Amino acid sequence: xxxxxxxxxxxxxxxxxxxxxxxxxxxxxxxxxxxxxxxxxxxxxxxxxxxxxxxxxxxxxxxxxxxxxxxxxxxxxxxxxxxxxxxxxxxxxxxxxxxxxxxxxxxxxxxxxxxxxxxxxxxxxxxxxxxxxxxxxxxxxxxxxxxxxxxxxxxxxxxxxxxxxxxxxxxxxxxxxxxxxxxxxxxxxxxxxxxxxxxxxxxxxxxxxxxxxxxxxxxxxxxxxxxxxxxxxxxxxxxxxxxxxxxxxxxxxxxxxxxxxxxxxxxxxxxxxxxxxxxxxxxxxxxxxxxxxxxxxxxxxxxxxxxxxxxxxxxxxxxxxxxxxxxxxxxxxxxxxxxxxxxxxxxxxxxxxxxxxxxxxxxxxxxxxxxxxxxxxxxxxxxxxxxxxxxxxxxxxxxxxxxxxxxxxxxxxxxxxxxxxxxxxxxxxxxxxxxxxxxxxxxxxxxxxxxxxxxxxxxxxxxxxxxxxxxxxxxxxxxxxxxxxxxxxxxxxxxxxxxxxxxxxxxxxxxxxxxxxxxxxxxxxxxxxxxxxxxxxxxxxxxxxxxxxxx
Amino acid sequence: xxxxxxxxxxxxxxxxxxxxxxxxxxxxxxxxxxxxxxxxxxxxxxxxxxxxxxxxxxxxxxxxxxxxxxxxxxxxxxxxxxxxxxxxxxxxxxxxxxxxxxxxxxxxxxxxxxxxxxxxxxxxxxxxxxxxxxxxxxxxxxxxxxxxxxxxxxxxxxxxxxxxxxxxxxxxxxxxxxxxxxxxxxxxxxxxxxxxxxxxxxxxxxxxxxxxxxxxxxxxxxxxxxxxxxxxxxxxxxxxxxxxxxxxxxxxxxxxxxxxxxxxxxxxxxxxxxxxxxxxxxxxxxxxxxxxxxxxxxxxxxxxxxxxxxxxxxxxxxxxxxxxxxxxxxxxxxxxxxxxxxxxxxxxxxxxxxxxxxx
Numbered sequence: 001x002x003x004x005x006x007x008x009x010x011x012x013x014x015x016x017x018x019x020x021x022x023x024x025x026x027x028x029x030x031x032x033x034x035x036x037x038x039x040x041x042x043x044x045x046x047x048x049x050x051x052x053x054x055x056x057x058x059x060x061x062x063x064x065x066x067x068x069x070x071x072x073x074x075x076x077x078x079x080x081x082x083x084x085x086x087x088x089x090x091x092x093x094x095x096x097x098x099x100x101x102x103x104x105x106x107x108x109x110x111x112x113x114x115x116x117x118x119x120x121x122x123x124x125x126x127x128x129x130x131x132x133x134x135x136x137x138x139x140x141x142x143x144x145x146x147x148x149x150x151x152x153x154x155x156x157x158x159x160x161x162x163x164x165x166x167x168x169x170x171x172x173x174x175x176x177x178x179x180x181x182x183x184x185x186x187x188x189x190x191x192x193x194x195x196x197x198x199x200x201x202x203x204x205x206x207x208x209x210x211x212x213x214x215x216x217x218x219x220x221x222x223x224x225x226x227x228x229x230x231x232x233x234x235x236x237x238x239x240x241x242x243x244x245x246x247x248x249x250x251x252x253x254x255x256x257x258x259x260x261x262x263x264x265x266x267x268x269x270x271x272x273x274x275x276x277x278x279x280x281x282x283x284x285x286x287x288x289x290x291x292x293x294x295x296x297x298x299x300x301x302x303x304x305x306x307x308x309x310x311x312x313x314x315x316x317x318x319x320x321x322x323x324x325x326x327x328x329x330x331x332x333x334x335x336x337x338x339x340x341x342x343x344x345x346x347x348x349x350x351x352x353x354x355x356x357x358x359x360x361x362x363x364x365x366x367x368x369x370x371x372x373x374x375x376x377x378x379x380x381x382x383x384x385x386x387x388x389x390x391x392x393x394x395x396x397x398x399x400x401x402x403x404x405x406x407x408x409x410x411x412x413x414x415x416x417x418x419x420x421x422x423x424x425x426x427x428x429x430x431x432x433x434x435x436x437x438x439x440x441x442x443x444x445x446x447x448x449x450x451x452x453x454x455x456x457x458x459x460x461x462x463x464x465x466x467x468x469x470x471x472x473x474x475x476x477x478x479x480x481x482x483x484x485x486x487x488x489x490x491x492x493x494x495x496x497x498x499x500x501x502x503x504x505x506x507x508x509x510x511x512x513x514x515x516x517x518x519x520x521x522x523x524x525x526x527x528x529x530x531x532x533x534x535x536x537x538x539x540x541x542x543x544x545x546x547x548x549x550x551x
Numbered sequence: 552x553x554x555x556x557x558x559x560x561x562x563x564x565x566x567x568x569x570x571x572x573x574x575x576x577x578x579x580x581x582x583x584x585x586x587x588x589x590x591x592x593x594x595x596x597x598x599x600x601x602x603x604x605x606x607x608x609x610x611x612x613x614x615x616x617x618x619x620x621x622x623x624x625x626x627x628x629x630x631x632x633x634x635x636x637x638x639x640x641x642x643x644x645x646x647x648x649x650x651x652x653x654x655x656x657x658x659x660x661x662x663x664x665x666x667x668x669x670x671x672x673x674x675x676x677x678x679x680x681x682x683x684x685x686x687x688x689x690x691x692x693x694x695x696x697x698x699x700x701x702x703x704x705x706x707x708x709x710x711x712x713x714x715x716x717x718x719x720x721x722x723x724x725x726x727x728x729x730x731x732x733x734x735x736x737x738x739x740x741x742x743x744x745x746x747x748x749x750x751x752x753x754x755x756x757x758x759x760x761x762x763x764x765x766x767x768x769x770x771x772x773x774x775x776x777x778x779x780x781x782x783x784x785x786x787x788x789x790x791x792x793x794x795x796x797x798x799x800x801x802x803x804x805x806x807x808x809x810x811x812x813x814x815x816x817x818x819x820x821x822x823x824x825x826x827x828x829x830x831x832x833x834x835x836x837x838x839x840x841x842x843x844x845x846x847x848x849x850x851x852x853x854x855x856x857x858x859x860x861x862x863x864x865x866x867x868x869x870x871x872x873x874x875x876x877x878x879x880x881x882x883x884x885x886x887x888x889x890x891x892x893x894x895x896x897x898x899x900x901x902x903x904x905x906x907x908x909x910x
Binding site: 447449450452453454455456457458459460463468471472 | 602604624625626627628629630631633634635637638639640641650651654655695698699702708
């Protein structure tokens, strides 16, 4: 490695960032680790909490349930994502640009909105349920429990696999196809022998991301799971429950789930690092011509899946304009009552969402750019430590981060509970690793000699950073920031732990309204959220001129 | 006129790994000085020590007798041209060139006037308002050159500036660089691994290998009188032959002896004789020489190349100017006579030259 003397200001910045991370990530984590093994009576070491969890069927069953729904949903997501990515890359599908946007939109809404929308459609009193039961004279009781959770997660997660695989397929040079064909491979041999093995690492890596997301999501099983308790639900209840609120046991649960996500995180990294092929296509695959029958089949399949994936969003938007007769039962009367209600009820919700989101994005961008710059261009023990620490939030599920923050920042000097700051910080911390990863990619693409050129021309290090690096990074950073914004405003699992009435955001409002059976209000809130996301996404496509995104 | 650079016993180390140890060289005012060597020989490391991107762990570098070891790069007033051009992609050609003047707080009107002047000099003034992405590689390299010289640096440093260009453009650009360097008379340090480029462009060349300067000299001297076997085989092509030396006579065996008058005094014992392909004469009439068999030949128009095998199995390459006589068929038995004035002789042990100074 080339060693150079650098301005001390970088070391100062690195130390400042390190201090912030120690306070807002490491300290809360250590606290929760400590709480999980301490006996509150006499502060002695104990494994009682873990013992209690692993010896009671009530608890171990939730782990079993979590693994079952997660594995099944991940498999379905991976299959759907792979197949749709392949079809849309390999064949001409009419309107594929809009299909792509629709798939991304269905991914961006929080899963629990999907859950509650599916209850509207296939729940006990759901639209489709009644339709089916009336038509066939059945008494189908609605889709709850295992099937419901899997339905929601699969439809909500396949877009992630789709986006990754679609990107990988785009990097696959068409000459590979042509080479395979010239060597005598037929279509089936070509797909199974060449294309599948090449995208398999991407499928695996993205599937593991799905796995981690699904495993730690609590909103969906909470709403649609009914008796089918998954681990995050127990965690939430253990912590928020009015009857049983054992914070030490909750801490142990946090540790267990982090241990699980940690394993899958490393598995994901291992697969991504060991089994990825560096590919960049000079000539991407061209859409192939198709005979009529398979062409129709492909169209029907893709459109059907996308339509089903979008159904929750559509349901929510439609019902937001309908008047409820009794809670949960919508009439056909079109009205704006839901919107007037939500605007008068808690007028802070929408401004909060925008304000917290923007503040978090600002922080994420500033720190993300700085940290990745330090890690790539100012390598030292301090910057490497910071870089490693910033990966931690990857393995902290949102609800766990919320709990950590509540424990850590309840008392002075950092009494942040109930403030806007705690929500902004939690959003920032959660989004940080993604921003750092994308900024790192941007910086790595800029040759170090660009900066050296500036310095050789008389610019100071700060000046070359400000006048050369920042402007060069800006386009990538801005498009990354838009994606961060969309994910931040749809965040639920840490906000739900941290909010107060005055710091409610849209997702929290949707959730609380759903819990109170005020589906009309929930639909209105959630429509505002969807419209914001879609507009941001269109802005992203407009600014970047791209059709694909990476999350 | 340019400045002199004294590199005095400098050392570069990364931790315990010493890359350059106690290297010294002197670069004269206004000179075009080239660091030439295979990749990993330390030439770029040395260049980056001169400009200040690399720290100096020992010794000192002086510019006109001022030690620059601890002066930060942006205060050294040296211009640098990078291998990948490093043209700022978000600035127009003119703004790229004017950037160094901006950091020197020159008023806008004046710096644009100067930038335009230099753009004319490097012949890209018609592209002044373009963005770098709209330029070809050669044009981008001209921008990089203009940007480095517009600040009137004391020293111009170039790190393999032509290696990203195609062969034809490389020749064109090296002439541009040479011409402009002469025009402004700036002391220039140039790094390359391409020996032909180094021979064509330099006033003097320092051949580097494993962090050590093997030889410093003019292109002609380095080619004709290499200081050791490494230089002899790295610059151009040399056939190395075993011989015994005693009393100013080289004995190649089989009765072929060559009297020499270029050797140092009292050379005795085993030597390696480095013979360039054009320093052989092929005989088919039994004239005394080294016996060899033609194994293949290539006709290149101006020259005729023969690949021959010696009796000990060694492969030899010989070049003749082409003439009207027939090309020797493969399998022809010949004898090879060497040109005693031109060949170089190295000690078989130390591999250093045994040729007298000035010969």
